[in-house]
Structures are given as structure tokens and as C-alpha cells.
Amino acid sequence: MQELHFAMPIMSLTAIISAGVMTLNWFMYQSADGVKQWMYSMQLMALTCLLLIGISYQPEIITFIALTSLFASFYFFVNGTEKFFRLAHSYRLWVVIGVIYFALSSWFSFVDSNRAMRYIASYSLVSVAMGLSIRSLMICAPSQHQRTNLSRWGFLVSCLCVFAVLSIHLLTLDAQPKTVVLTSLNTAQVLVIAATVCLPIILCVAFSLLCGAQQLEKMAVLAQKNKQASLLKGRFLTMLSHELRTPLNAIVGHADMLKRIPREPQKHAQLCDVISEAALSLSDLANQVLLQAKGEQVSSQLQPTNLAEQAHSVHELLLPLAKNKDLDFKLRIDERLSELYFLTDKESLPLVLKNLVSNAIKYTDYGEVILSASLHEQQVKEDYTLQVVRFSVSDTGVGLSKNALDYIFEPFASSQFEHNISNSAGFGLSLSKQLVENLGGELEVSSELSKGTVFTFDLVLSSCDAPVSQLGEEKMKSPEQLASNRILIVEDNLLNQEVLKHYLQDTKMQCEYVRTLKDASGYIADKQFDVILLDMHLPDGHGLEWWQSLQSQFEPAQAPTVIALTGDADEQAQQRYLQQGIAYCLEKPVSGSTLLSVLEHVGTAQTTQINPLQLLDEALIHRLNQQFDSHFLNTKLMYLADTFDYEFAQLQGLADIQAIDQLEVKLQTLTQECIEMGLKALAQALEETKQAVQAKQVIDWRALHHYAKQNALALQNYQKQFTA
CATH class of the missing domain: 3.30.565.10 (Histidine kinase-like ATPase, C-terminal domain)
Structure with a gap:
């Protein structure tokens, strides 16, 4: 057993080196399970070796601390192994092992100092740890990758080496240490010393091989998934190409039939239905x-x-x-x-x-x-x-x-x-x-x-309850009743312009068609329009940015209603348009019935539009300007207008999840803020909305949001006279 006396200083050095290597492994493989526990195990093993070197100074205390560090080292060893192989950790078993081990260690360190019994307790602890680690290795799912299997065999061999070396020390254990000179050691003892010194390095190499093999296996699995996904996407694109060509073929073929077949209204209507259905399928x-x-x-x-x-x-x-x-x-x-x-x-x-x-x-x-x-x-x-x-x-x-x-x-x-x-x-x-x-x-x-x-x-x-018509009980206007409305169509595609002309020809509306935002700005400078049909993506800019730059030029009662024509299927993009002053979003392809329905709604709103001053409590606004600085009020108004987008999105979200209590509280808070700022019409609308929520009626949150923006804009324009 005296060979341990010679091996311990060198073993301390190898343990410190192994602890450093495992720390690097942890930095490299932080996502791998168990690596952190293995790092703790090697660090505690190095600490144990260093403590055993200084055992001659205060033998009882240093010995007990070293034995405690050894227990913690092999606890983390087993814990890391079980985590790495994704097995459940038995805490109760380790509580039992800990109680027995510390009872023996305390007794044979402080009461009956017995070196041989301390070693037997430590040997038993390490043997149990090696057995549990080998068990975890054996019951884990087998791998299909050769490198992973080889690294697992290497880990098994390292555990058996630890068990074998400590067993040899146990067999040569002396109850009373004897003074032995290094030159008196035989070949077998020298080999045991060399094996003991190498134990930390053997375990460190086994851990490193397991981590590297697992990383390579993950990369191989990921590469296989990417290859499979690429194959599936390629086959999907082939399928998608076929699906696209089928309705396109129907559209082209039936359009050709329309040209060739004699004028038979019923047959033409059937062919047009097929073309329309194929186009909607494409959309x-x-x-x-x-x-x-x-x-x-x-x-x-x-x-x-x-x-x-x-x-x-x-x-x-x-x-x-x-x-x-x-x-x-x-x-x-x-x-x-x-x-x-x-x-x-x-x-x-x-x-x-x-x-x-x-x-x-x-x-x-x-x-x-x-x-x-x-x-x-x-x-x-x-x-x-x-x-x-x-x-x-x-x-x-x-x-x-x-x-x-x-x-x-x-x-x-x-x-x-x-x-x-x-x-x-x-x-x-x-x-x-x-x-x-x-x-x-x-x-x-x-x-x-x-x-x-x-x-x-x-x-x-x-x-x-059944939904209430968005247009209320008011009778819808016929196309002829829309003849007085002036509309500007901003669309760069000539074919789409022709479609819109066809939809609007029976309305007798005064329509102007332009293809660029520059031309649209020129028309707006010269003429007044009730409605703007605005394509969002144009050659010289984005429709939303263009409209935002023009909004401040209009009084609330004179601002045209902007209807976005967009191919954006992204709902978030459409919500952004609505929050920035766009009244409606029509997704391409636009049907004639949908377009006319929206225009009728706009026309009804415009014919019943009230004076902006009727939206405001003028007396209260005058008092506010006397009490506070007008610039302060302007800043507060700008903040209020900006928060409406967030507030009404939150209102609709609460309504969607049926959070009625929170919705009512939010409506009450907004109503009070509007009253304090002089937005009497909006406060009244919010109060009516609260009553409708309590009655479980359906609310048009988009229309209410648009109405709130109009009220805020009216208040901002009215406030300008106090800062002029």
C-alpha cells in the first residue's frame, strides 16, 4: 500500500491537468447533458489528491475533508453519467450511501483512527460509483453510429481500470504503514504506481471521447434531417408546380373557349365561373x-x-x-x-x-x-x-x-x-x-x-348571438347613388386597372387612374377626392409611407378615405396599415362585390359625417389651455393619439379571449381619459361600447378604432389655434 505515498504528488498533478481539460470540455459542450457534473467531479478529485498530500499536518481533520471531497467527486461522477445517458438519478440511494459512508469516515477518522477501514470505505464508495456508471452505460439506448459506440466502450474500459487499480491497492493494504524506499519497489509495484497516476487522465480522456462522439452524432443526425428535408422540399416543389399549372391551364383554356364559342350567355357564364374558381384556388x-x-x-x-x-x-x-x-x-x-x-x-x-x-x-x-x-x-x-x-x-x-x-x-x-x-x-x-x-x-x-x-x-x-350588420339598419346605396363620389385609383398594373374599371363602370363614379405615387400627389394637389384606392407596392415607393406623409395636409372632414389594395397575406402587415390611417384593406384578387360593398360603406359614412367640432367639448378644451401650457397639451395629445393603436389592439385581444371584466375596466379607463381631454363624442362611443359588451353584442373594433383616430385628429387640429 506504500506505493500510494509515492503516487499521490504526481497523481495530484495529473488530476489538476484533467480538471482543466474537463473545464475546457464544459466550455465547448455546454449544451451536452452531464458535462458540468463531470467537470465538478474532476475538480473535486484534484482537491482530494492535494488534501491527501498534506495529511501529515492535521491528520484527522484533513483526512475527513479529503474523504468528503472524494464522496462529492464520485457523486457528481455518477450524476453526470446518468444525465449524459438520459437516465433518472436515484437521490434516495445516494442518501443511504452518504449516511453509511460519513458514519464510517467520521468514526475511523476521529474516534478510532484506522487507515485500512478508511480505505475500505472509500473503496466501497468508488466501487458502487463505477457499478452505477457501468449500469447506466449498459441500459442506455444503443447508437447507430460507430464512433459513439467506440467511445462508450472506452468509458467502460476506464471504469474497469479504476476498479482494478483500487482492488490491487486493497489486496496489498497494510494496517500499519511501513517506511519504504523508492528503490526497493519491485516492477509490479512500479506498474501499480504508474496506473494510479494515470487514473484521472484515463477518466478525463473517456469523458472527452463521449462528448466528442455525441457532438458528432448530433451533427450526423442534423445532416440526415437536412438531407431528408431537402428531398421532401424538392418533391413538394414538383407537386406545387403541378398544382399551379393545373388552375393556370384551366384559366387559359377556358379563356380561349370564350373567344371561340358563339355568343351563348349561359355557356359564357359557366366558363367564367370556372375561370373565377380556378383563380380563387390559385389565391x-x-x-x-x-x-x-x-x-x-x-x-x-x-x-x-x-x-x-x-x-x-x-x-x-x-x-x-x-x-x-x-x-x-x-x-x-x-x-x-x-x-x-x-x-x-x-x-x-x-x-x-x-x-x-x-x-x-x-x-x-x-x-x-x-x-x-x-x-x-x-x-x-x-x-x-x-x-x-x-x-x-x-x-x-x-x-x-x-x-x-x-x-x-x-x-x-x-x-x-x-x-x-x-x-x-x-x-x-x-x-x-x-x-x-x-x-x-x-x-x-x-x-x-x-x-x-x-x-x-x-x-x-x-x-x-347572431352578428349585427356592419352597416346597421340603414339601407344600402345602389351603384347609381355613388355617382357623386370622386375616387383616385393608384395602381401600376394596367391589367388590374382594367379590372377595377370594369367593377366601377356601373357606379358612374368620377374615377381617375394613375400608376405612380408622384402622379397621385399631383392629382391630389389639384383636385379633391372622397376615396383613394391605393396599391401598397408601387415602382416609386410604398403606399403606406406616401399616405403618412400626406395625412397632416387634410382637415378631418376633408381627408379622403384610403382603401389599401394589397397582395400581403401577412395579417400583421395589414394590421399595421389599419393602425397608420388606412381605413380598409382589400386583399388581391379583389372581387367586384367586395369592392362595391366597401365603397357603399364608405359612402354611407361620408354622407352622415358630422362637423368635427361636434366631436369635442370646446369649453373644456378652452379651460385646459388656460390651466396648462399649450405645448404641454400638444405633447399629451400626440401621446394619446399614438397610444390609441396599442389600446384598441389590447381591447380587441381582451374581447377575443372573452376577458370581459378586464375589458370593461379598460373601456372605463379610456372613457375617463377621453372625458378629461374633451373628446366627448369618443367618450360617449366608448360608454355605448361598454354597454354593448355587457349585453354580449358583437363589436366592430376596427370601426371603433378608426372613429377614435378621427376624434384624436379633430382635437389636434382644433388645438392648433392655441399654438398659432
Whole structure:
């Protein structure tokens, strides 16, 4: 046992070097599990060796501290190993081991100083630690990478080496130490000393090999995933190209037929319907691809929705696809749904149903496709009722294998890439699953080869009252009644200009068409317009920036209403437009009915527009200017106008999540601020909104936000007379 006396100083040096190497490993592989614990283990091992060198100064205290450091070292050794191999750590076992070990160490250090028993206790501790580490190695999942397996074998060998060297020391243990000269040691003892000195380095090398091999394995897995993703994307692009060409072919072909077929109004109408449907399919496909490419979730805007109507619209839209394949497309709707309205995202649900149904038609050659919606449960809360609505789409198509079910919801995945997809309007199930999760449900699938597939999802929805028409009870204006309105169309694409001319020709509106922002500025300087149809992306600038630079030139009553024509499918971009003074956003392609409906709404608002002074409490504003500095009030007004965007976005967010109490408090706070600033009309509107919220009526937050901006602008313009 005397060889330890000679080995300890050199072993201390190797332990310190190993601790430094493990510290570097931790800096290199911080994301790897267990590396920090291994670093602590090597550092404590170096501390133990240094303490044992100075054992002659205060043997009892130094010995006990060294034994405590040894326990901590091998505790972190095992803890790091279990973390590295992702196994549960047994804290109770180590509590038992610690109690026994410290009881023996304390007794044989302070009461009955027995060197041999202290070594036996330490040997038992190290043996248990090596055994637990080898156990973790053996029960971990095998790796498919050769380097990882080799590093694990190296770790096993290092643990066995530690156990073997300490066992040799145990066998040669002397109860009473004897003075031995270095030259008297035989070859076997020298070899034992050399092995003892190398123990810290052996463990350090094993740890380093494990960390490096794991890093290489992660890189190999990542490279494999990237390769697979690249392959899937390539196949997806091929599929997408086919889907794009199919509706384009329909548009070109039917347009050619329109030119060749004699003037038959009914036949021409049918051909135009096909062209319109194909164009809308292209638009939907473009939106889906953009959302999928961005990898972002579509934010839900809760609106009163009749689910039966949405299911019927999907059925009518895709029924021609089923008829072309001689399929029986059935619609089964719970009768109770026809009379009910629910708060949900009006855009996402039809997109999900359309994707599921189009996929069902695509992969079904004979038989039937069934779209069903039914009420399943009712949950009554304190002040509202929740309903569980189940949707399902079933078919008698080719079905899915068990392997296909594992990856069918992965992005860019398809069960049959080679299958003809020309009759499908969707491009995958990944987006459908994402949208369903956004709505609070989970898309599930069950399938059997050659028998068919069933997609099912449940939505927990809050029932609500039927929506009130945004235009109120006032009668809509006919196109002829819009003849007095003056409109400026800023659109650089001549084909789009022709489409807009066609939509507006029956309205007899006074229209001016320009292709650049520079020309638009010239027209606005010379003439007054009621409405501006503004393309957002123009050759000489962005439409939003141009309008922001012009807004301050108009009085509230004279400012034209700006309607954005945008191809941005990004909802955040559209929200930014609305917050910066754009009244409406029309997403391309724009339908004639939608455009006329918006123009009628604008015309109604303009004909009933009141004097800006009627929006303000003039007496209060005069008193404020007498009490405070006018520049201070101007700054406060600017701040108030800027915070309206945030405040109304927060109001709509609270309404969407049905946080009624917080919504009422927020409305009350805003109402009080408006009263204090002299915005009497807006304060009245906010008070009426609060009452409508309490009555569970549907609120047009966008219109209220626009009205608030008009009030703030009227107050800013009125305040200018006090600073002139």
C-alpha cells in the first residue's frame, strides 16, 4: 500500500491537468447533458489528491475533508453519467450511501483512527460509483453510429481500470504503514504506481471521447434531417408546380373557349365561373404556401360564425370536383347547428375543411366522401355556454399505411407524391393540423388501406348571438347613388386597372387612374377626392409611407378615405396599415362585390359625417389651455393619439379571449381619459361600447378604432389655434 505515498504528488498533478481539460470540455459542450457534473467531479478529485498530500499536518481533520471531497467527486461522477445517458438519478440511494459512508469516515477518522477501514470505505464508495456508471452505460439506448459506440466502450474500459487499480491497492493494504524506499519497489509495484497516476487522465480522456462522439452524432443526425428535408422540399416543389399549372391551364383554356364559342350567355357564364374558381384556388394556394414557408401560426380573430353555413359553402365549392370523378359527396349537418352562432376564426375553419375534403376527393377513385358536423357536449360556465362541435371528413379512398400515419402531418409530406393531384385545391395536411391547433382542437386520423380514411377534430366554442350588420339598419346605396363620389385609383398594373374599371363602370363614379405615387400627389394637389384606392407596392415607393406623409395636409372632414389594395397575406402587415390611417384593406384578387360593398360603406359614412367640432367639448378644451401650457397639451395629445393603436389592439385581444371584466375596466379607463381631454363624442362611443359588451353584442373594433383616430385628429387640429 506504500506505493500510494509515492503516487499521490504526481497523481495530484495529473488530476489538476484533467480538471482543466474537463473545464475546457464544459466550455465547448455546454449544451451536452452531464458535462458540468463531470467537470465538478474532476475538480473535486484534484482537491482530494492535494488534501491527501498534506495529511501529515492535521491528520484527522484533513483526512475527513479529503474523504468528503472524494464522496462529492464520485457523486457528481455518477450524476453526470446518468444525465449524459438520459437516465433518472436515484437521490434516495445516494442518501443511504452518504449516511453509511460519513458514519464510517467520521468514526475511523476521529474516534478510532484506522487507515485500512478508511480505505475500505472509500473503496466501497468508488466501487458502487463505477457499478452505477457501468449500469447506466449498459441500459442506455444503443447508437447507430460507430464512433459513439467506440467511445462508450472506452468509458467502460476506464471504469474497469479504476476498479482494478483500487482492488490491487486493497489486496496489498497494510494496517500499519511501513517506511519504504523508492528503490526497493519491485516492477509490479512500479506498474501499480504508474496506473494510479494515470487514473484521472484515463477518466478525463473517456469523458472527452463521449462528448466528442455525441457532438458528432448530433451533427450526423442534423445532416440526415437536412438531407431528408431537402428531398421532401424538392418533391413538394414538383407537386406545387403541378398544382399551379393545373388552375393556370384551366384559366387559359377556358379563356380561349370564350373567344371561340358563339355568343351563348349561359355557356359564357359557366366558363367564367370556372375561370373565377380556378383563380380563387390559385389565391388560396399562394396564401397557404406563404404561411407554410414562414412557419408561423395564423392568429385567430374571433367572429360570430354559423358553422352550418360554412360547411355548406365548402360543400358547394368542392362538389364539382367530386362530380368530375363520379363520387358521391355527402353533407351531414346537425340540424341544431343551423340556428346557432359561435365565436371562432371565420377564415381558418373553411380552409381546414377545404384542405381535408379536397384531399379526400383526390385520393378517392370510387365511392363517397362525407363531410359532417355535429354537436356533442355542452359545458355551462358562470356567464356563458361552451359547446363541443365535432367535424369529420371520411372517404372510401386508398387509405393510409401505418408508416404513412407516422409522418402524414409533417411539413412537405404526402402519402403519395406520385399520385395525381390536379383535382386538389390544398397542398398538405401540415397547415390543417396547425390551424386546428390554433382553434383549440387536435386533428386526428384513422385509416385502413383500401378501405378509406377519417379525419376528425373537436372544437370547444362559445355560443353567441347572431352578428349585427356592419352597416346597421340603414339601407344600402345602389351603384347609381355613388355617382357623386370622386375616387383616385393608384395602381401600376394596367391589367388590374382594367379590372377595377370594369367593377366601377356601373357606379358612374368620377374615377381617375394613375400608376405612380408622384402622379397621385399631383392629382391630389389639384383636385379633391372622397376615396383613394391605393396599391401598397408601387415602382416609386410604398403606399403606406406616401399616405403618412400626406395625412397632416387634410382637415378631418376633408381627408379622403384610403382603401389599401394589397397582395400581403401577412395579417400583421395589414394590421399595421389599419393602425397608420388606412381605413380598409382589400386583399388581391379583389372581387367586384367586395369592392362595391366597401365603397357603399364608405359612402354611407361620408354622407352622415358630422362637423368635427361636434366631436369635442370646446369649453373644456378652452379651460385646459388656460390651466396648462399649450405645448404641454400638444405633447399629451400626440401621446394619446399614438397610444390609441396599442389600446384598441389590447381591447380587441381582451374581447377575443372573452376577458370581459378586464375589458370593461379598460373601456372605463379610456372613457375617463377621453372625458378629461374633451373628446366627448369618443367618450360617449366608448360608454355605448361598454354597454354593448355587457349585453354580449358583437363589436366592430376596427370601426371603433378608426372613429377614435378621427376624434384624436379633430382635437389636434382644433388645438392648433392655441399654438398659432
